[in-house]
Amino acid sequence: MDTDRFDRRKFVKGVGAAGLVGLAGCTGGPESGGDGEETEMSTPSGDDSDSDTEDTETEGSMSSTTNIGMVYATGGLGDGSFNDQAQTGIQRAAEEFDIAFDESEPDSVSQFSTYQQQYAQETDPNYDLVSCIGFLQADSLSQTAPDYPDQDFMIVDSVVDADNVRSYTFKEHEGSYLVGQLAGLLSSQSFSAGESSTAGDSTNVGFVGGVESGLIRKFEAGFTAGVKSVNSNIDVQTTYTGSFSEPSAGREAATSMYSSGADIVYHAAGNTGIGVFQAAREEGRFAIGVDRDQSVTTDYADVILASMVKRVDTAVYNAAEATVNDEFEGGTATSLGLAEEGVANVYGTELGDQIPDDVKSEVESARQGIVDGDVSVPQDPSNV
Incomplete structure (x- = not known):
């Protein structure tokens, strides 16, 4: 291990992004389980070469290893959702290809530019790709990318028009439609599972968003449309907390x-959504997760009916694979929906088996209808 380099990385975390000079921070890497413990650059699993050789290949300017810098969304690793899903993608790529990666967890939007630039400027190692996770990075990347025309970037959840940026977006509204239909169908009947149940005397569901934006409104629009497809009289309560990292607000x-009176609440709020699950357990009601199967990634499987899974990991993995194969195409945008298996409705591990088969059949019919083009899902709540 290059001790001097590792010590500088520890210093990065201590001073914050504003104090960074010529080095991208490394925090919350795969070896630390997302708890913020500093780690040296991750290497592909199963590499049985000795540590001195690994360090030389990782650090040296003559290395053939592909190096990738990860700049996560605010909220950080350990959210059991969006950022963790992105990390799953780069970990899979590291296992399958000759990839090493570093990770950075900005505390605020103002730090995105700094981390993006640090990776672009760093020469030991030289980063072949900088992955920017989350739509809030778009403004910063729109300014950073033109300043580093020889650096490849990718961004998830937004489109940045630059020759050296590959953009990945998702049809969140399609997947949200399915969980909205699920919520509407269950709210319209007496349903119990585990320690939770629907109210029985009302048809009422809710949506909790993080920072209100065009992206998160797509989740809301799809969810509301799915609910209303069951019964236009079902009430849908909506709240935006303004944060992706405040469980107390959720x-x-x-x-x-x-x-x-809400029976079921769906969230698209990152780590803020953990608070939704807490409330569901306390009130004896149900919740729907987002981005990953949150019945697996959190401790609230007893209240999570399903999750609207968004394959951020696929986008990260595909960009890494293209970089390794020298097939990275900047200036392009890819959108992944139900047809491309970029989004999906995944039933909870504890409660999924207790959802009636006729409800699941209706949800599956809706999924096929969207894939076939027979069902059109709005992307803005004002159009529902």
Whole structure:
């Protein structure tokens, strides 16, 4: 291990992004389980070469190893959702290809430019690709990318028009339609599973978003449309907390909804969504997760009916694979929906088996209808 380099990385974390000079920070890597413990650059699993050789290949300017820098969304690793899904993609790529990667967890939007630039400027190692996770990075990347025309970037959840940026977006509204239909169908009947149940005397569901934006409104629009496809009279309560990293705000918003009669609350709020699950357990109601199967990645499988999985990991993996194979295409945009298996409705590990088969059949019919083009899903709540 290059001790001097590792010590500088520890220093990066201590001073924050504003104090970075010529080096991208490395925090919360795969070896640390997302808990913020500093790690040296990750290497592909199963590499049985000795550590001195690994360090030389990783650090040296003559290395053939592909180096990738990961700049995560605010909220950080350990969210059991968006960032963790992205990390799964780069970990898979590291296992299958000759890839090493470093990770950075900005605390605020203002730090995105700094981390993006640090990776682009670094020469030991030289980063072949910088992966920018989350739509909030778009403004920063729009300014950073032109300043580093020889650096390849990718971004998830937004389109940045630059020759050296490959953009990946998702049809979140399509997957959200399915979980909305699920919520509408279950709210329209008496349903119990585990320690939770629908109210029985109301048809009422909720949506909790993080930072309100065109992207998150796609989740809301699809969810609401799915609910209304079951019964136009079902009430859909909506709250935006303004943050992706405040579970207390998610808990407060969801508690208010459950108290107002909501049977099921769906969130698109990152780590804020953990508070939604807390409220569901406390109120004896249900919740729907997002981005990953959150019945697996959190401790709230007892209240999670399903999750709207978004394959951020696929986008990260594909960009890494293209970089390794020298097939990376900047200036392109890819959109992944139900047809491309970029989004999906995944039933919870504990409660999924208890959802009636006729409900699942209706949801599956809707999925096929969207794939076949027979069902059109709005992307803006004002069009529902």
